[in-house]
Amino acid sequence: MPYLVRQDHLAPPVTAPIPVNPSLPRACVIGAGSSGLAAAKALYQAHVPFDCFERGSVVGGNWVYDNPNGVSACYETLEINTSGPRMAFSDFPMPPDYPPYARHDQVAAYFNAYVDHFGFRDRITFHTTVTDVSPGPGGTWLVSTTGPDGDHVREYDAVLVANGHHWDPRWPDPAYPGVFDGEQIHAHDYRSGAQLAGRDVVVVGSGNSALDIAVEAGKVARSANLSQRRGQWVLRKFALGRPADQVVLPGWLPWWATAARLRVGALLSGNVAKLGLPQPHHAPGQSHPVQSEGIREALRSGRVTPRPAIERLDGDHVVFADGARVPADLIVWATGYRVSFPFLDPSLVAAKDNDLPLWKRTIHPDLPGLYFIGLVQPVGAVMPLAQAQGEWVAQLLIGRYAPPPDAEVRRQMRADHERNKRQFYSSVRHTMEVDFDHYLWDLRRELRRGFDRARAQVRAGRAHRP
Structure with missing residues (x-):
């Protein structure tokens, strides 16, 4: 497993600045927490033109104590519940002097080092809130933002939603008498x-x-x-x-x-x-x-x-x-959180009782071009899974990966959803549950199959449009 390999993560950036390929689809990443960073890094390394919007002034999301974005649940004694080697991104291990279960400040420092190591901090726009994401012309998405430079509406071919699912508190409902x-x-x-x-x-x-x-x-x-x-x-x-x-x-x-x-x-x-x-x-x-x-x-x-x-x-x-x-x-x-997307119209996406079926916990088959990164509750850490999802979407956007037919996507989505309902007792806590190792294995297998489909489409003269 690559997640158990250690290397000197404090070396200088591994690459010179990576140029954007303007012929590729343009993407937007919402959030610069752990999942948003994984998605942004994958797009950056794939030469995809993208913007990443973060409402706060720092990266790291939920792992930043008193995060200026106002939505972090981090507390003074918080430490990870997954050991460092299993939580780290596959190409950026945590420092060898970290304890087995790192403190929140160490995790936040790790994410900062990750951004600087791969050199994409300048692609993140801070102090900017995404207020609306709506379908645009020709299958695009219109993203409205507000920030220090005013309000803007930008058009994207793809939107990667990484706003997290541990920020909107769920209180007892109905309230106790x-x-x-x-x-x-x-x-x-x-x-x-x-x-x-x-x-x-x-x-x-x-x-x-x-x-x-x-x-x-x-x-x-x-x-x-x-x-x-x-x-x-x-x-x-x-x-x-x-x-x-x-x-x-x-x-x-x-x-x-x-x-x-x-x-x-x-x-x-x-x-x-x-x-x-x-x-x-x-x-x-x-x-x-x-x-x-x-x-x-x-x-x-x-x-x-x-x-x-x-x-x-x-x-x-x-x-x-x-x-x-x-x-x-x-x-x-301590009654959990609601899965919510304040920038999406509920008629488009609504997680009833936190239940939002997605193909491979990433793709909504009715909303092409909209991808969800890190919307999983793994038996393990979310970071390597978000990395795998981001890399998958990046390969789709550059045309190296082609998905299966829509009917197969929906069949797999239903089967996975029903399997999870059988495996876990019914509660709003288990609507996004996945098995860490099996999920990564399954996504790698699907990626290989999609590479084969894309090559077959090229040979047949059919260009794939993300």
């Missing part, structure tokens, strides 16, 4: 333990952020309660002294192989239900993995008290389904 006199925040607004210090805190949720916040509350809050409606298998980040995710499986193996690996990880980690959290009603591998090194000790020590679902809010107390009633002046709702 009762009235709460204290403060309520979403995990998206959490930054540090200073917000929890000396308070009676209830954290609601069972994902990685919920556990991280609960562990911190256990250190600094007057009281800390963790409320979960549904149990999860909580994996440790290390197994037998090494990062647990560095057991690499052949990509051609079906999902059961990854599920078996997760079951072993759950067995080695131990069931947190023994410490008072809800017993999971699904097998390991039937949900997105949750990892925490600190939650077990926080529960054992009594610094964090496990609670079931909330029944109602009652002034300065929270009442739980088992009848327990605890004082609270802060509720942190």
Whole structure:
């Protein structure tokens, strides 16, 4: 696997500036987070003329603490849940002196080094917000932006949407009954333990952020309660002294192989239900993995008290389904995010309950020229997948890759969507789930097939139009 190869990533840029080929389709990348950077770099190296618009002043998106773009959910203790070698782009490993699970500031520095190493920072327009993306004449797309130099509408042959899916907070809907006199925040607004210090805190949720916040509350809050409606298998980040995710499986193996690996990880980690959290009603591998090194000790020590679902809010107390009633002046709702595209008309693209079927999680067959980068929830890190998606789209735009017939695209899309619904329990959290190794293997296989189709079309005298 190329993701386990290390090299000196701090060398000078690997290439001289790459010229644009004006005869190629013109593209737009929305966002300069990890997925947008992967897409921009792929287009840059393919000589595709493109603009990348970023509403903030820096690259790195969700990994930048207090990002000026105003939508980062990064908090002080955040670190990656996938080990560095598995998270890094294939052609730009993380520094060898990084810890196995890098801190957010190290990840942000890595993305900055990535941009400068490949030399495409000048292709990113900062302080610019995309306000609308609409179909244009002749199969093009019209992109409206607002920024320091005013409002503009530009025409593109392709738009690569990389605005992320961890920025639009999803609150409980419907809201829990009762009235709460204290403060309520979403995990998206959490930054540090200073917000929890000396308070009676209830954290609601069972994902990685919920556990991280609960562990911190256990250190600094007057009281800390963790409320979960549904149990999860909580994996440790290390197994037998090494990062647990560095057991690499052949990509051609079906999902059961990854599920078996997760079951072993759950067995080695131990069931947190023994410490008072809800017993999971699904097998390991039937949900997105949750990892925490600190939650077990926080529960054992009594610094964090496990609670079931909330029944109602009652002034300065929270009442739980088992009848327990605890004082609270802060509720942190770690209840996930909505998939949304504020610049796209809902009549074009709408993710109902976060469900937006796409071919290979990238292409909407009804919207040619519109591509989604990083709109995946992998068992692993999104960065190498976004890299693969960006390179795939770049090859399509320069004409080296040709897709299969529309009927085959739709058949594959339906089959993949139905398979995912069978593999994972039904929730808004699992609408974009993919298996890291299998996804990369499958996309490489499709790319090879598309190269063959494109060559056959050239031989037959049929030019492919992206």
